[in-house]
Amino acid sequence: MELSKRITQITGGSDGWEVFNRARRMLNEGHAVTELTIGEHDVRTDPSILHAMDLSARNGHTGYATVPGTDLLRDTVAARVQSRTGIPTTRNNVLITPGGQSALFAAHMAVCDPGDTGLFLDPYYATYPGTIRGAGAIARAVRTAAEDAFQPRADLIDAAAEGAVSLLINTPNNPTGVVYSRQSLEAIADVCQRRDLWLISDEVYDTQIWEGEHLSARALPGMADRTLVIGSMSKSHAMTGSRCGWIVGPEYVIRHLIDLATHTTYGVPGFIQDAASFALTAGHELENKIAAPFRRRRSLAINVLAAQNTVGLVPAQGSMYLMLDVRATGLTGEEFANALLDTHAIAVMPGESFGKAAAGHIRVAMTVDDEKFVSALRTLCAFSAQLAKRHAAE
Numbered sequence: 272m273e274l275s276k277r278i279t280q281i282t283g284g285s286d287g288w289e290v291f292n293r294a295r296r297m298l299n300e301g302h303a304v305t306e307l308t309i310g311e312h313d314v315r316t317d318p319s320i321l322h323a324m325d326l327s328a329r330n331g332h333t334g335y336a337t338v339p340g341t342d343l344l345r346d347t348v349a350a351r352v353q354s355r356t357g358i359p360t361t362r363n364n365v366l367i368t369p370g371g372q373s374a375l376f377a378a379h380m381a382v383c384d385p386g387d388t389g390l391f392l393d394p395y396y397a398t399y400p401g402t403i404r405g406a407g408a409i410a411r412a413v414r415t416a417a418e419d420a421f422q423p424r425a426d427l428i429d430a431a432a433e434g435a436v437s438l439l440i441n442t443p444n445n446p447t448g449v450v451y452s453r454q455s456l457e458a459i460a461d462v463c464q465r466r467d468l469w470l471i472s473d474e475v476y477d478t479q480i481w482e483g484e485h486l487s488a489r490a491l492p493g494m495a496d497r498t499l500v501i502g503s504m505s506k507s508h509a510m511t512g513s514r515c516g517w518i519v520g521p522e523y524v525i526r527h528l529i530d531l532a533t534h535t536t537y538g539v540p541g542f543i544q545d546a547a548s549f550a551l552t553a554g555h556e557l558e559n560k561i562a563a564p565f566r567r568r569r570s571l572a573i574n575v576l577a578a579q580n581t582v583g584l585v586p587a588q589g590s591m592y593l594m595l596d597v598r599a600t601g602l603t604g605e606e607f608a609n610a611l612l613d614t615h616a617i618a619v620m621p622g623e624s625f626g627k628a629a630a631g632h633i634r635v636a637m638t639v640d641d642e643k644f645v646s647a648l649r650t651l652c653a654f655s656a657q658l659a660k661r662h663a664a665e
């Protein structure tokens with residue numbers, strides 16, 4: 272039986288998770304593997320959030336919740352977004368979704384017709400092209416470059432914009448750890464307005480800023496009417512398994528997105544939403560507590576990397592990842608990641624899993640305890656130095 276092109280073309284074969292899957296198999300077979308692959312915190316959801324979840328469920332919030340999200344959570348998200356951006360935002364600008372991933376899909380469903388082109392920036396979070404294709408659109412990559420410290424270039428976006436209807440960006444960025452500068456975002460806003468593009472702005476790492484400040488593109492002049500912001504509880508509150516995120520955008524877009532949600536997800540469990548409302552109003556302390564290990568490990572990593580000169584560090588300004596340049600070893604990111612796994616049982620993601628622009632790089636998730644993390648990084652650097660020496664002698 273034939274399946275739809277829409278579903279068979281989502282990944283186009285390889286999904287970039289091969290090294291990750293191999294590491295998982297090794298772990299299941301009983302090998303000790305240091306896992307620096309996916310963006311999963313090494314702490315679980317805070318007990319105070321679980322308490323709020325439990326209380327809500329016991330109070331009966333286990334039935335169908337209203338599809339757009341509870342008034343409480345929509346109001347809470349609106350107030351948070353307004354206080355961070357200065358842009359007037361009400362619950363009518365907010366749809367609660369089962370995680371940021373389904374928000375990314377819904378946003379593309381809202382703005383792309385089948386056959387339309389959606390732009391995204393390379394390197395990219397692994398699901399991006401598949402999400403755009405899943406919505407029936409053509410996914411077109413625009414490169415950012417190591418030479419530009421992976422800041423997006425408006426001239427390249429402009430050159431790719433012919434026939435496109437949307438642009439997907441992500442700051443703080445997964446996989447690079449780069450925070451887009453005001454200058455980059457203003458230039459993007461300018462292209463979007465000139466080329467009449469929707470901007471889908473994935474800001475799920477907005478509480479993980481180590482250098483500079485997070486700027487939401489929705490806050491830039493003229494952008495609130497054409498920007499859909501993607502948010503999530505996953506990274507800010509270590510609630511990856513709770514599947515709770517949102518889209519913030521113009522009211523009429525949200526109205527249509529509610530139709531989509533009614534016919535797809537039918538909302539998010541009420542007790543999860545109550546837990547999210549609690550977490551978002553619990554103050555910055557809770558967010559800071561969850562971000563702190565990554566901030567600390569990033570500093571530790573900078574120290575380890577300062578003591579060698581084989582591995583390059585892409586400016587680590589935000590998010591829970593470091594992007595390392597391993598081109599001096601003469602290996603591709605994929606070859607390097609496989610060799611590191613085989614030789615030292617350390618699992619990292621090859622840059623190539625995130626697109627062509629990250630070739631020769633690897634992404635390291637800062638998601639194991641400090642001691643293990645530093646030791647893995649030291650091993651990685653020593654291994655790179657050996658490989659680089661051998662490569663130079665070839």
Ligand code: PMP
Nearest residue numbers: 310370371372396445503505516
């Ligand atoms: N966007 C980015 C950039 C991500 O890294 C992730 C998850 N790793 C998501 C969206 C989706 O997160 P979730 O669905 O858990 O909210």
